[in-house]
Amino acid sequence: MPWSDEKLKQVIAQYTPVLHLHHKERYLPCTVEWYLQRSQLWHVDALDEKMPTKRTLVLDKGQVNVKDLLEVQVKYPQWQLHLEIDPAARTGRVS
DSSP, X not given: OOOOHHHHHHHHHHHOOOOOOXXXXXXXXXXXXXXXHTEEEEEEEEOOTTSOEEEEXXXXXXXXXXXXXXXXXXXXXXOEEEEEEOHHHHTTOOO
């Protein structure tokens, strides 16, 4: 039997994590959507141990979202994928 709204609120209140950050923390939490909008999705192909890694851009900044990310993972399960966030976003300067 599903929980009542009241029971669900009690469980959420009891188990919701509390996050304490240092007052000088440089990297603050963000939503998945915020992170993805400022990231590029790369296909990373390590040719071998002695050769440099080959990278191919799959989705550019502003194009990455949960739906498309999952579609790429399903379509190319053998690919090694890498998300790279715009360095300006790390400093809080977002365009």
